[in-house]
Amino acid sequence: MSSTLFRGADLIESGDLVIYHGSKPDYHGLYIALPCPCRYCYIADVRGTPDARYALVDPWGEHPRGLVHVRRQSITRSVANS
Numbered sequence: 899m900s901s902t903l904f905r906g907a908d909l910i911e912s913g914d915l916v917i918y919h920g921s922k923p924d925y926h927g928l929y930i931a932l933p934c935p936c937r938y939c940y941i942a943d944v945r946g947t948p949d950a951r952y953a954l955v956d957p958w959g960e961h962p963r964g965l966v967h968v969r970r971q972s973i974t975r976s977v978a979n980s
């Protein structure tokens with residue numbers, strides 16, 4: 899759709915409010931993004947691989963366990979985050 903619109907403000911930092919719109923429709927919504935804590939992502943991060951992934955924390959506890967290993971393409975920084 900309008901993906902080019904979002905490419906400018908593309909950097910998502912730890913603690914940013916994001917919208918998840920990935921492959922699990924049940925989880926679509928607002929989350930706080932954190933760096934994915936898993937080993938693979940840690941290694942990718944150390945290597946500087948551009949394929950960094952995120953862990954998502956649900957601030958309202960609707961999905962208490964949140965999501966991990968979420969691809970950058972599956973989230974968009976929330977416009978409410980300013």
Ligand SMILES: [Zn+2]
Nearest residue numbers: 934936939967
């Ligand atoms: Zn991961």
